[in-house]
Amino acid sequence: MSDYPNCHKLLICRSLLQDPAIQALGAVLDGDKSQTGVCAAKLIATAEDVGLHGNLLRSYIIYLLVHDANLAAQTIEVSNGPVGGSLKQAFTHDLELLLPFLTNPASLYLDLPLLDDYEPTVRQQDEASTALEALLKTAKTAEDYAKALLSYYGSFGYGDIASFKAFRWDDKQQRLLGIRHFEAMQMDDIIGYAHQKEQLIDNTEAFVQRKPANNVLLVGARGTGKSSAVKALANVYYSRGLRILQLTKPQLSHLPDIMDALRYFASKRFIIFLDDLSFEESDAEYKYLKSAIEGGVESRPENVLIYATSNRRHLIRESWRDRDSGKDEVYRDDSVNETISLSDRFGLVIQYYAPDQKEYLAIIDHMLRKAGIKLSPEELRIAGVRWELTHSGRSGRTAQQFVAHYLGQIDNGEE
Incomplete structure (x- = not known):
């Protein structure tokens, strides 16, 4: 339990110390048990928001490590290459300090067994989180965690740039959203x-x-x-x-x-x-x-x-x-x-170019089959052509609109 005070020695990941849940955890470990609920509530709220699961304290700290800026992640992003040996050593030093929270059950620190194997309402299933889980699956030592996280930064980045596939530009804040x-x-x-x-x-x-x-x-x-x-x-x-x-x-x-x-x-x-x-x-x-x-x-x-x-x-x-x-x-x-x-x-x-009739019907057929519906060629031709004639001609968009209409009528029991 004396591990937390040593976290003031963090070198690369000091932004963790500004996080409200981590600050509440520190207060608990310093003897203020009234902060247990504050810390646990933040862990659970984040789990429900972004789909964290399992050992919530471990998952939450890893979430911060891949979403908050740190010097190792920033250096990889700017230089488009691996970090230097000394920076890697400093990053590993930080993970050595965090290792007890990454390897021990959350209940050891917060006395709430439900945090040891939490299952959110909706799990996070995106490509980045799946890759991160695979990288960390066998991690046991600080060196293992450092290697996995640095590899993740190299492939996906950190923060929003890792989490999102697409962005818009905020004119007022002058940044990507x-x-x-x-x-x-x-x-x-x-x-x-x-x-x-x-x-x-x-x-x-x-x-x-x-x-x-x-x-x-x-x-x-x-x-x-x-x-x-x-x-x-x-x-x-x-x-x-x-x-x-x-x-x-x-x-x-x-x-x-x-x-x-x-x-x-x-x-x-x-x-x-x-x-x-x-x-x-x-x-x-x-x-x-x-x-x-x-x-x-x-x-x-x-x-x-x-x-x-x-x-x-x-x-x-x-x-x-x-x-x-x-x-x-x-x-x-x-x-x-x-x-x-x-x-x-x-x-x-x-x-x-606008699709011919064969291509137009093939688009409709593909979309319907994805929904588990197979029409005969004649049924497909009659329905598709009828829709085309009463709408804006042949196009992928027209085909998609027809499929939405068709599926809606099936749900209403009208087909």
């Missing part, structure tokens, strides 16, 4: 467009491998899965360090600050995702994007690419009037070149 309910399909669930997916994956694979790769413009018919394909990359490459940052058009003016923030996370690769992008000639934001892609004084970070989707090949709207030779402009070609120069800065342009 994780998107907790990020809806990303699996790439295999995007039916058809094999060549387009191959192009997108090949480019992203090169990017993740730190090889030369292009900014990408996915362009074509609405509802064809352009946005879904980009989001699906987060599932494919998350464990290899890829993250998605979705920006809105007005936020393009913040691109210099955003690029600086992303440059810090050198061990991660970021795709800045601009969905359904288009500009009017009067819009100023496209000039920020042009500069960010190519041509600005400050280079784009090597760990950042820009992927955009649009229904238009030329992102800046142009009318026939703009090409009118009688328009009051001395250098008409310069004006035309300005409107197409943004699209030209995307090194890879992937074209999407």
